[in-house]
Amino acid sequence: MTGEMLADLANRGLKAMFVARPDACRVCRSMQGRVFDPLEAPALPLEQCLTPPCRCWYEGYDSRAVVSRLLRAGMDAVKRQRTREARELLYQVIDLDERNELAWLWLGEVAPGVDERIVCLENVLAINPGNQLAREGLRRLRLRRRETGRGQRAARRNKQAREAIAEIRHWRPKVSTLREVEPPPGPDQRESLAPLVTGVELARERASTAAPSEGSSVSFVVVFLWVLLITVFLA
Numbered sequence: 001m002t003g004e005m006l007a008d009l010a011n012r013g014l015k016a017m018f019v020a021r022p023d024a025c026r027v028c029r030s031m032q033g034r035v036f037d038p039l040e041a042p043a044l045p046l047e048q049c050l051t052p053p054c055r056c057w058y059e060g061y062d063s064r065a066v067v068s069r070l071l072r073a074g075m076d077a078v079k080r081q082r083t084r085e086a087r088e089l090l091y092q093v094i095d096l097d098e099r100n101e102l103a104w105l106w107l108g109e110v111a112p113g114v115d116e117r118i119v120c121l122e123n124v125l126a127i128n129p130g131n132q133l134a135r136e137g138l139r140r141l142r143l144r145r146r147e148t149g150r151g152q153r154a155a156r157r158n159k160q161a162r163e164a165i166a167e168i169r170h171w172r173p174k175v176s177t178l179r180e181v182e183p184p185p186g187p188d189q190r191e192s193l194a195p196l197v198t199g200v201e202l203a204r205e206r207a208s209t210a211a212p213s214e215g216s217s218v219s220f221v222v223v224f225l226w227v228l229l230i231t232v233f234l235a
Contacts, residue, residue: 002044005058010038014060017069018042025050033070033089035061035096067097075106083110101127105134114145 009016016038020028027048036042036058045054061069070093077086087110093103101124108120118141124134 002058006038006041009058009060012060014038015066016041016058017061017066018056019059020056024054024056028054028056029085030088031056033066033073033092035066035092067093067100067103070096071100071103071106074103078106078109086110087112099127101131105131108134108137114141114148117141118145 006016016036018031018034018036018041020032024032027050028046031046038058041058044056044058045052046056049056070089074086074089074093077083077089087107090103090107090110093100094107097103104120104123104127108117108124111117111120118138121134121138121141124131125138128134
């Protein structure tokens with residue numbers, strides 16, 4: 001039956017689109033909306049089906065009907081937060097109709113990165129410059145990318161500052177640059193130094209007592225010399 005249907009599609013110049021039932025297994029759902037040449041389409045039922053017997057089928061289509069079906073399926077997958085499935089379906093729409101405004105707009109919601117989403121919305125505006133949803137979304141994405149870049153630069157600066165502070169905290173001077181400080185004398189050393197200190201103090205006392213006697217003797221000699229000179233002068 002499947003072979004006859006595919007042959008009929010080939011005779012009519014149509015392609016074969018895989019259609020999965022709503023309750024189909026994940027393998028069949030992953031093939032939903034795929035388009036094949038009728039002579040190269042996988043035979044049904046699928047051998048890889050996880051819930052045999054496989055009840056999926058092929059449909060002939062013109063490009064507009066396929067695009068509409070795939071687009072609806074992709075939009076539904078976005079709403080159900082099936083990001084990967086939605087992305088694949090919308091990619092197929094764009095492969096068939098690269099100027100499909102809705103496909104680019106919805107792909108801007110599930111593209112893998114900020115840069116990819118920006119490209120999607122820029123394509124929407126290239127197709128329809130008056131699309132306000134795309135314009136507003138593009139503004140938000142560019143702002144996010146700019147803030148992300150600032151955050152990354154700030155994170156790098158903070159990391160460098162933390163590393164510099166860590167180096168300062170862990171820095172230790174070399175041993176050769178340290179001044180060696182003699183320890184204070186211990187009890188034994190103090191006892192050995194006691195006689196020396198006593199001798200120094202006695203010497204200081206003798207010097208202080210000897211200083212006045214030397215001064216008085218010098219004064220007596222000076223007076224004697226003056227008296228002698230006066231006596232010689234008067235004689």
